[in-house]
Amino acid sequence: MPRFYRIHTSLFRKYVFSLDHKIIGLQYALTSLIFLLIGFSLAVLFRWQLAYPGQPVPIVGNWFGELNAPGGVILPEFYNQLVAMHGTIMVFLAVVPLSVGAFGNYLIPLQIGAPDMAFPRLNMASYWAYLTGGVVMLVSFFVRGGAPNSGWTSYPPLADFATMGQTFWLTGMFLLIVSAMFGSVNTITTIVQLRAPGLTWFRLPFFVWAQLVTAFLLLLAFPPLQGAAILQFADRVLGTSFFLPSGLFVAGAAVTRAGGGNPLLWQHLFWFLAHPEVYVLILPAMGIVGEIIANNTRKPLWGYRVMVYAIVFLGFMSFIVWAHHMFLTGMGTVISAFFQTTTMIISVPSVIVLTALLLSLYGGSIRFNTPMLFALAFLPMFGIGGLSGLPLGLASSDIPLHDTMYVVGHFHYVVAPGTIFALFGGIYYWYPKITGRMMNEVLGWIHFAGSFICMNGILFPMLILGLGGVNRRLYDGGMQYALGQPLHSLQVGMSYAAWTLALFQVPFIWNVFASLKFGRVADANPWHATTLEWTAAPTPPIAHGNFETIPAVYRPAYEYSVPDAADDFLPQNSAGL
């Protein structure tokens, strides 16, 4: 037996520097949920500035110092920090680590009948690289000039001359990409190599497929941003001018650099990462929703194979759509035409998956438990997010909408009530697996209903504001422009929705912690599911090795309501009928 696989009794080895994928998954979960809360708090804060520009923030206004918020009034520079960090934290430190690091890590080995991830030490390294990157990002709030303030996209030339926080952003991003690379190498190897006997490719749960495609995107799309971060780091620290054209003026003075660089180079490298990133955000969510819907409709997923082909195709296509973020840069109509064509093509597999999930509901006898509510809400919310993206994918309609609040509304619909709802659903669904106790249903319903209403209250007005022409980066919510003033009352309503949304997270947080102690004790398979994590692994799971013996798999992932079967579900590892 390899040395590191001894069961460690030291508390440190067991909970801090753990090699067990389940502990590492929980570390990821806890850390990313904290980041989710931090990122959300930033939004709660700057929503005050958008609703009541120039008025002192109540209660917490004097926490931020004279440099950021004199007399409690948020300065534009501080507002920029808040928004840039809200985006960065939510995408790179909260949603991706939660969906891939936490759900992927915890569930993949359990669902494929593996004793652990293929490389436990690499797994641990991936978590610690992530945490270090996250801490570096947060530390930037306390350096001179404050946090990065060039938006989450860090476009040069602005970012090349931004305050010191930007260097922290680049360093943190470098570490996060190292972490993503460790994680994705591990995930792919695990899925390819450690599937239990009989678990052929088309018997894999859809969740595992989604994680596999996601891992390829993380593996291949993230390194270019690492390269770009190195180049921007050189621009800032070594005085190179990779992203600085000749003859540049900053603050009225000519820049004394060699010049000859190209700011579009950054945009190409950034979006080469960041468009596949969109699918990194959504694919694991689709996987979770697929699991929950199949389980709660008591039917196999409609078109499982087609869904698999769709997301594999989606993975490939996601590498050749990136420049639809750059229609406004004047890169030329030929290139725009190419990228708008690929963008229209890539919408097809997303529609296929969504349609398959929707058709899966048809004729099912649906159980409306909390996970299912979140999964059901995912469908129309992701639908709005996806459909509102079509006008942005076409060059001619993107040009007036570019950088308006419409864009913000679009991607928030995909990620917030789309991905994050799916992740909430996943937490309610697998909580009994992890802890052996159920979460409270009543609190779950309150959490769901409140979040659903408030989320739409924040996001739908964004689409209206954007169509009205309000730019996304205005620190006063658009009041400085005549076109923004009549729409400004929407900003007030959106802010109240955001603050109410914060209140509705309280029952969730309470539910997570209180159910550890007071939750109803769950039996091994409380949802009567078919996949291996419920049917073959003990609940709550055993520390090392997951399974008493590696299960053998005899059937596809979603054998629900099979005629002539005794129960309405046939576990993947049951040999009979």
Add this chain to the structure above:
Amino acid sequence: MEIPYTASVRPDTGVTNQKLGMWLFLASEVMLFGSLFSSYALLRSGATAWPDQSSIVNVRLAAINTVVLITSSVTIVRSGAALRSGNVARFRALLATTALLGIVFLAIKSIEYRGELTEGLRPSANNFVGLYFVMTFLHAVHVTGGVLVNLFLCGPGMTMNRRDAPRFLGRVEAATLYWNFIDVIWILMFIVLYVL
């Protein structure tokens, strides 16, 4: 419970975990270096003037370095063959030679850097010089990592050969893949940054 296929080949996929993991890592490295090579292409093709590269950098030292790295690729492949045929002493000598050649490469590279820096050449001079420093430095970091791995495998890491020989062989093969990869990257850099 032991993790399967750490050292043995999984019949239906035909690889060990180690080998697959290394290939995946190298795929991601291709994208990292690829992004820098593409940046080079984009910046050079968009530049109004591009310096005469070979008059700035030291082509002779780089050519010697190319020979050094290619030789080290041969020695590391031979070391794997020696290990497979059970000749541990020969394996050890060849892998140590590989690591030594890696150190020679780094030494020559630092002589090259020192010459350029004493001439007053800085990354900020122009985009070619900037890319030259960034790309070759990133490569040198990779060589350093490879040297450390090779030293580990012919030094303290060898205890695994007694405990679990197939797994150790897998490690050596993974290290060989990596070493040959950074050799290939260097050859590309030699062509792009020195010759073109």
